[in-house]
Amino acid sequence: MPRVSKAFFLCAVVYGICGMGLGMYMGASENHTLMPVHAHVNLLGWVGLAIMGGFYALVGERAPTKLAWANFALSNIGVLLIGPFLGVLLLTGNKAVIPFLGVGELATVIGMLLFATAIIRTAPKAANLVLN
Numbered sequence: 539m540p541r542v543s544k545a546f547f548l549c550a551v552v553y554g555i556c557g558m559g560l561g562m563y564m565g566a567s568e569n570h571t572l573m574p575v576h577a578h579v580n581l582l583g584w585v586g587l588a589i590m591g592g593f594y595a596l597v598g599e600r601a602p603t604k605l606a607w608a609n610f611a612l613s614n615i616g617v618l619l620i621g622p623f624l625g626v627l628l629l630t631g632n633k634a635v636i637p638f639l640g641v642g643e644l645a646t647v648i649g650m651l652l653f654a655t656a657i658i659r660t661a662p663k664a665a666n667l668v669l670n
Contacts, residue, residue: 539598540598540599540601542591542594543592543594546587546588546590546591546594547587547591549583549610549614550588550591551584552583553579554588556583556621557583560572560575560579561576561580564576571628572628574628575624575628578620582646583617586617587614590613590653593653593656593657594656601660602655602660605655605656609652609656610649612646612649613646613649613653615645615649618642620639620643620646623638627639
């Protein structure tokens with residue numbers, strides 16, 4: 539398995555544990571104010587990164603390495619900015635964090651575009667393996 543896949547999976551598990559912990563806290567406290575944070579951490583962090591890691595594991599050495607690592611970095615930056623700053627916005631209403639959310643959102647979108655690029659670049663090679 540490529541190192542980038544292991545990195546994606548490891549971060550995905552960390553985000554999954556954080557998202558589950560937040561969900562358990564909300565359930566126990568019956569305070570669901572942070573539900574959007576819970577959803578973003580679980581979907582962008584746990585699910586999104588796990589899918590990306592699975593793709594890079596599946597295509598192995600055919601994946602564009604630099605692109606995969608850039609995808610990894612930007613996707614993580616996105617989750618690490620969106621989760622906490624969305625929490626601050628929800629808990630305090632402090633709109634000063636909105637630019638940080640914007641940076642996180644932009645990083646996440648660019649990370650997804652890089653992932654799409656990796657799929658497109660790798661697809662012809664992967665299709666040949668399946669068809670032959």
